[in-house]
Amino acid sequence: MRDIIIIGSGPAGFTAAIYAARAELKPLLIASSVEIGGELMNTTEVENFPGFPEAVMGPDLMTKMQEQAEKFGTEIVYDDVVELDLDGPVKRVKLGNGGVEEARAIVYATGSAYRKLGLPEEATLSGHGLSWCATCDGFFFRQKTIAVVGGGDSAMEEATFLTRFADKVYVIHRRDSLKASKIMQQRAFDNEKIEFIWNAEIAAIHGTEAVSGVSLRDTVTGELRALDLDGLFVAIGNDPRTHLVHGKLELTAEGTIAVDGRSSRTSVPGVFAAGDVIDPHYRQAVTAAGSGTVAALDAEHYLAALDDAAGEPVQAAQLAAVAE
Structure with missing residues (x-):
């Protein structure tokens, strides 16, 4: 069982991975079986991401984020999440290949999709x-x-x-x-x-x-x-990618995942959300990255509290008693 699984490979997911990896949580990031990097993979020059006065191509920016996450020890799986079991202290993530990954904490950062006109x-x-x-x-x-x-x-x-x-x-x-x-x-x-x-x-x-x-x-x-x-x-709207958590996490009127104030804490303990999936207004790469930072820190504090309560790193059998 892992400490943390991050679902999503946009700015929020990779930033959460960077912070979690530097905290020695050995995160597993589940990207996509098709293309990682989120909506920035479909953009050309990005001029408003801090640190790039000469602009940076969207795919290049996401490649750098991925390299940084991997440098600190993030493991990346190129597959799709098909089902989530968020009940109880151990979270289970079922993949398209039939495999199941388990973790004590989840960061859900699947982003949103712009509605398209449907033209070739x-x-x-x-x-x-x-x-x-x-x-x-x-x-x-x-x-x-x-x-x-x-x-x-x-x-x-x-x-x-x-x-x-x-x-x-x-x-x-x-x-x-x-x-x-x-x-x-x-x-x-x-x-x-x-x-x-x-x-x-x-x-x-x-x-x-x-x-x-x-x-x-x-x-x-x-x-x-x-x-x-x-x-x-x-500009005909966008849809947060929340289909995997319908009926599992509380959503807002806009269809985004509800979080506690400025935190990333969702309605289920141990599940944190970041990026466009919680943001119906700004939807910028830099705000998503900041949100990923919050999620990683919230998850780190949650896991530390569990360990402190148990007196040692909590195993699956102990988690239920600690979480109550």
């Missing part, structure tokens, strides 16, 4: 004029013409933020009214750089090496028309 061009143009994060990529669109897809608060916030850089920002919404709060709507309406395109959806994204425009389909008439663009931002 998203796979080839992501990071090449197509983005899901204005804060991350807005700087690259100075004096450009861009569009934001969406009608909620996030879309209004992204569009307003992007006017700091772009000359023109279209907001494309499939209805004739917005879901955003009144104050966010008004802020966008009052911005002279923002123009709304109502009753429209993206039918196709154009461009080979970079976004050059889109085809818009009128949701009322079905008519198609072209719109030339230098960039496209999709």
Whole structure:
């Protein structure tokens, strides 16, 4: 049985692994059978992560985090978690290969997934004029013409933020009214750089090496028309990856994992959560990394308290009595 298992290989997971490994907890980090590194693996230059004044490519940043975690002794398993048993003092993690790993503490840092339009061009143009994060990529669109897809608060916030850089920002919404709060709507309406395109959806994204425009389909008439663009931002929401803990951990109204105040402590003792899976608002690499730090420290303190209560490192048979 291990001291700690970390589920997730984004900035939160790897940062938790670095801290846990340096605390000599010998963490096991379960990444993915397909691709590790989280959403940053789909980005190009990252200019807002501290310590990289010349920017760093998203995949390179995640590679460095992984190397740092492994340097201190983190073991990485390239497989998918298919089931969790969080009841009792010993937590069990079932993997896609049929294996089961056990630990006294779990850090759950599976992140979130941006909702996509479902168009084939998203796979080839992501990071090449197509983005899901204005804060991350807005700087690259100075004096450009861009569009934001969406009608909620996030879309209004992204569009307003992007006017700091772009000359023109279209907001494309499939209805004739917005879901955003009144104050966010008004802020966008009052911005002279923002123009709304109502009753429209993206039918196709154009461009080979970079976004050059889109085809818009009128949701009322079905008519198609072209719109030339230098960039496209999709702001139709995101979904925290909590499917493994439904019915096991308390969730918030936003669907993220509920934690105790500023801590990473979930509703189940010994289970800690970090990164986008607990954050419905900021969703930045640096805030996820900070959250991973909190989770590792909380887990370390939890394990130390168990050991102190037992008088020695707690074995599986002792944990139930200590945890009560």
